[in-house]
Amino acid sequence: MRVANWHIYHVRIPLKKTIRHASHTRKATDSLIVRCTLDTGQTGWGEGLPREYVTGENIDAAFAMLRELPNSATLHASFENEREAVRTASNWDIVRPSNAVRACYGNSARCAMELAFLDAIFREVGRPLSELPAMTNSLVEHPKIRKRVRYSGAITAESAKKQLQQAVKMRLFGFHQVKVKVGVSEIDDATSLKTIRRIVGRKVDLRIDANEAWQCSDVVRNVERLSSSGITSVEQPVPHSDVVGLSKIRPQLSVPIMLDESLCHREDAVRAYNEGLCDLFNIRLSKCGGILPSLELKQMAVNFGLGFQLGCQVGETGILSAAGRHIACAIEPIRYLEGSYDRFLVKEPLTKENLTFGYGGRARAINRPGLGVIVDEAALSRVTIREHSQTVH
Numbered sequence: 331m332r333v334a335n336w337h338i339y340h341v342r343i344p345l346k347k348t349i350r351h352a353s354h355t356r357k358a359t360d361s362l363i364v365r366c367t368l369d370t371g372q373t374g375w376g377e378g379l380p381r382e383y384v385t386g387e388n389i390d391a392a393f394a395m396l397r398e399l400p401n402s403a404t405l406h407a408s409f410e411n412e413r414e415a416v417r418t419a420s421n422w423d424i425v426r427p428s429n430a431v432r433a434c435y436g437n438s439a440r441c442a443m444e445l446a447f448l449d450a451i452f453r454e455v456g457r458p459l460s461e462l463p464a465m466t467n468s469l470v471e472h473p474k475i476r477k478r479v480r481y482s483g484a485i486t487a488e489s490a491k492k493q494l495q496q497a498v499k500m501r502l503f504g505f506h507q508v509k510v511k512v513g514v515s516e517i518d519d520a521t522s523l524k525t526i527r528r529i530v531g532r533k534v535d536l537r538i539d540a541n542e543a544w545q546c547s548d549v550v551r552n553v554e555r556l557s558s559s560g561i562t563s564v565e566q567p568v569p570h571s572d573v574v575g576l577s578k579i580r581p582q583l584s585v586p587i588m589l590d591e592s593l594c595h596r597e598d599a600v601r602a603y604n605e606g607l608c609d610l611f612n613i614r615l616s617k618c619g620g621i622l623p624s625l626e627l628k629q630m631a632v633n634f635g636l637g638f639q640l641g642c643q644v645g646e647t648g649i650l651s652a653a654g655r656h657i658a659c660a661i662e663p664i665r666y667l668e669g670s671y672d673r674f675l676v677k678e679p680l681t682k683e684n685l686t687f688g689y690g691g692r693a694r695a696i697n698r699p700g701l702g703v704i705v706d707e708a709a710l711s712r713v714t715i716r717e718h719s720q721t722v723h
């Protein structure tokens with residue numbers, strides 16, 4: 331097997347509502363979709379969501395990177411079997427511009443490409459992608475694939491009133507975990523969180539995400555004010571540029587710290603551990619460069635004695651939802667799981683299958699080969715802004 335063609339799409343996925351957190355407000359998301367065709371005719375699909383304020387690349391830069399990538403010789407190799415293909419893909423590194431500040435630059439492009447490749451290969455050999463994680467860990471002989479997973483709910487930060495309405499929905503929908511976005515100036519987080527707690531009840535696991543909104547000097551006071559509402563973690567309290575300050579703050583906090591914007595690459599993970607910056611990693615496939623780098627980060631978290639969340643990005647279509655589901659069913663111990671918002675959030679989920687979670691955030695494993703989804707090409711053409719095709723000779 332070898333890759334015969336890469337087809338790259340820049341798509342604009344409209345959202346059903348405006349999503350706001352402390353560092354961004356959006357009504358649509360510009361994403362990359364990649365179709366990989368093997369010489370056998372088999373195809374696979376991938377997706378990446380560039381976030382300039384997280385990994386550095388915007389949609390134009392990411393699209394340009396993907397246009398260049400298929401020229402790389404490592405992508406032209408042929409593979410005897412899926413193990414060989416996975417080994418090769420785990421060594422893919424993307425060529426970053428010399429002015430890229432962080433090693434994670436371009437991760438969304440890498441994710442889209444890797445996912446399309448792995449989907450095609452696993453489809454070809456008839457194995458679901460949930461069997462991949464065990465292949466990267468020689469210690470696991472008989473992988474356990476969970477039949478079901480449970481996603482967490484999220485309350486965004488449009489206004490205090492909307493937060494309360496969302497809390498009522500969370501309660502009615504039976505979520506066991508809920509994340510609340512904090513740090514937006516118009517909302518008094520302490521008051522809002524108290525009301526949210528009253529609405530969702532005592533048993534729900536509540537956590538907060540500040541999306542880099544606070545300064546180091548305010549973190550202890552802010553978190554302690556909110557901790558009376560019973561929160562189990564605080565995500566990315568300070569900007570990435572100030573993250574070093576968390577090593578002093580962490581011992582003073584009664585609530586575990588999760589890194590998100592500051593955890594995109596193995597380099598970040600090593601630093602976080604060495605400097606004692608956090609208790610949890612937020613691993614998201616697109617932000618972290620795809621399934622294989624994400625699995626590496628997960629293993630690092632386990633080796634470091636830290637916990638992790640498997641997260642998602644706003645506006646993911648059914649392609650990334652499927653990828654997240656396969657991984658969620660195959661790895662442990664996931665502290666919190668996010669994703670599969672599909673039909674609650676995106677107007678064009680792009681897949682024929684509906685992967686949206688059900689009551690309580692519950693969802694089933696996908697047992698079909700590869701990602702196990704069929705991309706609706708009519709829907710894809712409705713959202714395509716530009717595309718580029720490259721045959722590999």
Ligand SMILES: [Mg+2]
Nearest residue numbers: 539565566590
């Ligand atoms: Mg976050």
